[in-house]
Every structure is written in C-alpha cells, then in structure tokens.
Amino acid sequence: MSFSVDVLAKIAIDLQSDIGHPDRFARLITTLREVLGCDASALLRYEAHQFIPLAIDGLAKDVLGRRFTLAGHPRLEAIARAGDVVRFPADSALPDPYDGLIPGHESLKVHACLGLPLFAGQNLIGALTLDGMSADQFDSFSDEELRLIAALVSGALNNALLIARLESQNVLPVTSISYSEPAAQEIIGLSDRMLQLKKEIEIVAASDLNVLISGETGTGKELVAKAIHEGSPRAANPLVYLNCAALPESVAESELFGHVKGAFTGAISNRSGKFETADNGTLFLDEIGELSLALQAKLLRVLQYGDIQRVGDDRSLRVNVRVLAATNRDLREEVLTGRFRADLFHRLSVFPLSVPPLRERGDDVLLLAGYFCEQCRLRFSLSQVVLSPGARARLLAYGWPGNVRELEHAIHRAVVLARATRAGNEVVLEPHHFQLSDESGVADIKLAVLSEPQNLREATEAFQREAIARALAANQQTWSAAARALEMDVANLHRLAKRLGMKP
Structure with missing residues (x-):
C-alpha cells in the first residue's frame, strides 16, 4: 500500500483540526486506526521514564489507567531507544504489553506490532503503537510511509501538549531517556x-x-x-x-x-x-x-x-x-x-x-484497577495481570465504601488469590477472585494464607489491612475507637497502618 498525497493531507488536517479540544487525543487515534487499518492502537506520552496512555482504540478501558515503565516493558523500551520505526516479528520473544487487553481476543497473543517513537526535536515525547491480529497486517506499509505518519503525529502531539501546558499554566518537563525512579503516585481519573x-x-x-x-x-x-x-x-x-x-x-x-x-x-x-x-x-x-x-x-x-x-x-x-x-x-x-x-x-x-467518592466516578474504577494491576505485575514479577470482562463488570457494579484504598487492596488480594490457583506467570483476574462483601473478605485472605505459604508475608499483611479497614468502618473511621476494637495501642495501630501502606 502507498499513501497518496491526498491521504497524507487528510491525515495532517484531521490531526491538527481543533487540536485544543478536550477529546483531541481520542480523535487523533481514531483517525490513525481508520487509515492504518489496525485492530488496536494507542497514543502514549513519555514522561518520567514511563509511557502514559493518552488515548486508546480497540483496547480495554483499564489500559488508560496503566503506567508502562520502560524497565517493565521490553517492547516499549525498544521503541523508546530505537529512534525509528520498530517492527516486532510475530514470533518475537519480547512480551507484548497489550496481551490479554484486546476485547474479544483475551486468550490470543497479539501477532503484528509496530512502534513509532515520537519526538519534539531530540526529545522523546511519546509513542504510537499499532497492533493487529494477523501476522502480516502491516507488511504493506513501508518504513518511509510510517516515518511520515510518525512525523505528523509528533507534531500534533507536541502542539496538543503545549496547549495543555498553557491551559494549566504548568510547564511539564520534557526529558530524554534515563533510568532513575519513575514518577510518584498520581491522581488518576477522567470522569x-x-x-x-x-x-x-x-x-x-x-x-x-x-x-x-x-x-x-x-x-x-x-x-x-x-x-x-x-x-x-x-x-x-x-x-x-x-x-x-x-x-x-x-x-x-x-x-x-x-x-x-x-x-x-x-x-x-x-x-x-x-x-x-x-x-x-x-x-x-x-x-x-x-x-x-x-x-x-x-x-x-x-x-x-x-x-x-x-x-x-x-x-x-x-x-x-x-x-x-x-x-x-x-x-x-x-x-x-x-x-x-x-x-x-x-x-x-x-x-x-x-474529593468525590469512587462510586460517583464511573469508569474511573477501571482506570484505577488497571493502574493497580500494573503495580502488582511489577511487584510480583509477573508477565501479565489482566481483568476478565466479568471482573470488569463486577468492579463497576460494586459500591466501593472504602473508595480507592479499598479498590487497591481488592486488586492486590485478587492477584494473590489468582497466583495461588493458577500455574504460570500470567494472571487473569476473574469475578470469583473479588469477594467484596463484608463476610467474604477474611475468607479470601485465609484462603490466600493456606494456598500460598511461600507468600505468607504478603497474605498476612493483606489480612491485617482487611482487619484494620473493617474496624475503621465499624467505628465511623475513628482510629482510636478502631484501636480499642482491635485491642491495640492507637500509636501502634498508626505505625502498623503506615507500614501496610494504609496511611502516608
């Protein structure tokens, strides 16, 4: 396939049209998917040694909440380092960050994969990833044509980021690739x-x-x-x-x-x-x-x-x-x-x-779930942690009285349970891994302790988090009353909660 001048002109116009609009990134990625005919695509911003999804098409909603560190994703690291078009062969041994995250194809591996690094001058500002279910899906595109696409997308992304910085009056740093610590936890949500x-x-x-x-x-x-x-x-x-x-x-x-x-x-x-x-x-x-x-x-x-x-x-x-x-x-x-x-x-x-409660934030539940899934994947050195369609539906249907903190603990607990009952390095979280009612949380942790003795510390800590959260819920979130219910000194309870990550 060869792009005509008219097609390239249309792409350029579509990419730059109304670039200040809030949905500019979503429209940009939709245009590219239509032109390139891929099954899934993502526009990623590079910041603080990680790729942050700005817009996705054909991928699960929770991808928007995931943060892809270079060290944790060899394909994305290869794209960041390449400085040019990267074509991954269908039999590439490098794990694909989107495996299990294309709705309708959860059990299939992504076959064709392209990566286009995006630059502003010499600085890496993002990447465009294109995925297809057919191994030869992108063979008809030459590197020269893809470089033209990358140049057009780079210009559109750079302009959009400049507008975003002007809107917020906050100049975000644009840095070259390095391998120091990633950015600290951020506020995630698009509701x-x-x-x-x-x-x-x-x-x-x-x-x-x-x-x-x-x-x-x-x-x-x-x-x-x-x-x-x-x-x-x-x-x-x-x-x-x-x-x-x-x-x-x-x-x-x-x-x-x-x-x-x-x-x-x-x-x-x-x-x-x-x-x-x-x-x-x-x-x-x-x-x-x-x-x-x-x-x-x-x-x-x-x-x-x-x-x-x-x-x-x-x-x-x-x-x-x-x-x-x-x-x-x-x-x-x-x-x-x-x-x-x-x-x-x-x-x-x-x-x-x-700060709104999680039950009033709609699909933010999935974005946050994706964020915590990626954290658990790195923490437990897993190749994959994904949510099944049923699990996503369950998370959306629940009321989350403990809000984001409860969701974080629920994802962590579900990963521990899933690892205990599934061999291999890939974890798929199913609805039964999320026992979210008051009566089932302790049972889940007991099962984790019994099923996975090699991770006793993690299971014990999860049990302690659950017990503290319940005591707080039963005592109007008053720490002193919760400490009495747990028969603990309140200062010791605060120290334990801090060590467990329940307090800053």
Missing part, C-alpha cells in the same frame, strides 16, 4: 468530577491560599494535597505531613510547635515542630477534625499572625507556612455541635476542595 477537581487543583495551587480538602476515607485526599504543593511556588521547599488523629494530647502541641529543653519531662533538648520544619513550604494536616479545641485555638493564632511559640519558650518565632488540611468529617456539622471552632473552619476553608 467529569475528577477533571473538575484537577482543574480546581491547578487554580488553587498557584495561589497561597489555605485549602480544606474534604472527602470520605480512602478517596485520595493526601494525593490532592501533594498535587497542590507540587504545583505551587513552594514546590522546591518541604511538604510536611502530620496526622492529627495520631497525636496523643500530651505531645500534640510539641509536635506542632516544638519545645525547648526542660519544657517537660523527657524534653532533653530543643526540638523544632512541624511548623518550623515546613517554613517557606507547606504543612499538610490530615484528619484536622481530630484536633482538640485547645490546639485548634493555637493553630488559629498561627494562621492569623504567622508566629509560633515553642512549648516552654516565651519568645515567638515567625514562620511562613501554607496550611492544607484534610478531613473525612462534615466540619460544618462539627462547628454546629461545638466540636470545631467556626473561626478556624473559615480560616482553613478559604478554598474548599471536595
């Missing part, structure tokens, strides 16, 4: 609620306003705080985290404001508090609703006047700290009942943000 939240984060991040982040437990409020800090002029300075629920009343004031030597028994030296540590940066106060009224009054003074006093010290210290606070409580109701100061509430909620 209307999440797109609106991301827009609000971009707006408030550039300011210096205090922000109150509200949302149910497990929705990702700490990720919102991190995104605000990283998008702010304070990003080069520290983001300091403090969980107010984990503060015993006897040391809470010292944790916040510091103390001087001899201020109380055990104060053997001067110590800086979180406010001093966060000077010129950001202080994230998680579970702010758990602070005592006495500490609320002292926090209000800092927000009003910008100075603190260490415990046992008469002198004041000036600090320049932006405060982000998070809560799973209805603080307006707490104000009405007298459990939270109205003046502090108004100081904190200059720009309130609400």
